[in-house]
């Protein structure tokens with residue numbers, strides 16, 4: 001068991017493909033770290049460098065305090081679960097799981113005992129004699145896990161281990177992997193592009209974009225206090241509404257213009273955030289669950305029109321466009337064109353029993369304590385520090 | 388309602404009209420029909436000649452007229468020491484097979500790892516494959532000759548008093564032939580193994596490396612098992628080539644000599660038939676060779692089948 005430290009690690013493929021760019025990240029001993037980000041952002045590359053399968057262009061990478069830049073994979077004592085599992089096809093499940101132990105020179109009885117234990121944890125005891133070909137996807141996944149845990153390595157590395165499973169099995173294995181990791185207490189780096197996995201499994205989550213680290217935080221902090229527009233938009237489903245507006249910080253309140261409508265937010269944003277001078281643009285972020293329908297008589301609302309409605313069973317996503325005075329006229333026009341030509345600008349998440357239909361005009365409020373402000377040019381949060 | 392009953396009546400009336408074969412039966416019939424052309428070709432070009440060979444082995448045949456003499460050829464043939472020499476030579480040449488497989492395997496693994504210079508080497512090993520065995524035989528003959536390349540190399544290395552003449556002695560001619568055979572097989576077998584290696588999932592090797600395996604262990608535990616099918620195939624092809632494709636090499640390199648030192652079954656058939664005009668005995672030898680090759684093939688098919 002050991003901690004893992006990326007210190008300015010960079011990987012350049014060929015001449016100019018910066019797959020990982022100055023990555024600095026510390027994974028504490030026993031910690032479950034999730035690497036998340038869109039496709040091609042360098043997650044796999046970071047993991048492969050950690051495993052020793054890919055050379056490091058610059059920077060230093062250490063496991064358990066020792067720099068491993070030039071250590072061969074076989075001497076790093078890390079275990080990896082591959083996306084396609086990479087089970088040895090001509091070996092039985094038992095041999096697959098015990099392969100590393102055999103190479104290490106453990107005695108036959110020792111191997112049998114450890115493989116037996118791992119198989120019991122993973123409910124594989126009945127399949128030990130089978131070849132991988134004769135296993136279901138979920139069983140193969142568990143064999144791949146077994147191969148990793150049987151070694152009691154310094155660290156677990158997992159590259160989208162659940163992406164080949166169906167939705168239900170994924171939920172099951174998600175819990176299973178998190179449970180096993182907690183029991184074993186081995187530092188784990190887990191790559192995924194599934195934000196539910198990221199939110200539910202990680203002690204902390206590192207968000208990558210185009211090879212650069214965007215933010216590392218606990219899942220809740222990441223969700224509540226995204227460091228920039230990218231993280232705000234990436235975490236959460238549906239993503240946070242990001243609307244470019246004027247702000248007017250005042251003495252007792254902050255006024256935000258949505259088109260030609262204005263809402264007021266509490267004054268404390270001026271102290272917790274670095275808001276720009278009156279009249280300049282910012283990007284205001286509001287989570288869909290913080291867009292609240294009220295009746296037209298309540299203060300501080302904006303008028304919106306329902307453009308689209310997606311019923312997801314437990315909740316309804318309502319796509320809204322805010323009505324400008326110019327748009328108001330448009331909304332009153334009849335005709336099919338109107339429905340398809342207008343873009344929605346806010347998504348609201350509502351309870352399943354809310355009665356809304358396309359074309360309804362709704363008054364919505366923004367949950368006053370849950371607004372986010374981002375710099376209009378850099379996208380970086382304007383929050384001064386975590387509250 | 389009426390539409391539905393009409394539909395029903397079609398269903399019931401169609402049953403007796405079309406006599407339904409079971410799916411299994413229909414597959415068998417279709418399979419037979421598709422195999423028919425191949426069966427006809429095999430019977431026509433292989434079955435008939437084999438039958439003829441069996442017939443001629445009971446005759447005295449000079450290529451033009453044949454007279455039935457019964458099984459006497461069979462009785463005599465097994466007393467002919469040349470037959471036993473040829474069989475022994477064939478058996479000894481089998482010793483070349485491990486080399487004809489091992490060398491290409493090593494080369495393929497190295498090429499697969501993209502060792503320095505692999506592009507050039509790829510062309511070099513491939514070249515013999517594209518050259519006629521007659522030409523290869525001529526080149527080999529020049530190589531082993533008293534004033535040939537091999538001795539030049541030995542002299543260049545400083546051993547000027549050493550002179551080899553492998554093709555000139557009964558004790559070494561067969562070895563020279565075996566070495567030449569190995570060389571001619573390298574290209575084909577290397578290609579076969581490279582194809583096998585290309586189908587090896589690279590993440591298996593990565594997984595093994597992370598599991599702590601070194602190169603040798605990866606070769607033994609991952610690469611070799613993966614290649615086993617390809618090695619079996621190469622084995623069959625090599626043995627069959629050894630039994631039935633050495634003729635051109637022998638013809639240009641040694642003519643079967645010195646003495647009978649490099650006469651294989653294949654060459655013996657030629658000599659018996661065309662040099663001695665005894666086509667009846669030649670046909671019998673042909674049958675023996677056919678049976679031997681057939682045994683290798685059957686054993687091999689069994690091996691491959693048992694892996695399923």
Ligand SMILES: Nc1ncnc2c1ncn2[C@@H]1O[C@H](COP(=O)(O)OP(=O)(O)OP(=O)(O)O)[C@@H](O)[C@H]1O
Nearest residue numbers: 013014017019038039040041042043044045046193
């Ligand atoms: N061997 C390679 N040679 C050249 N470029 C590569 C190589 N491997 C990866 N890349 C590039 O590096 C970048 C990062 O790739 P990587 O596989 O790490 O992405 P990822 O975050 O794992 O994506 P995904 O979620 O799709 O798996 C990509 O732009 C990719 O094209």
Ligand SMILES: [Mg+2]
Nearest residue numbers: 043044045159
């Ligand atoms: Mg990846």
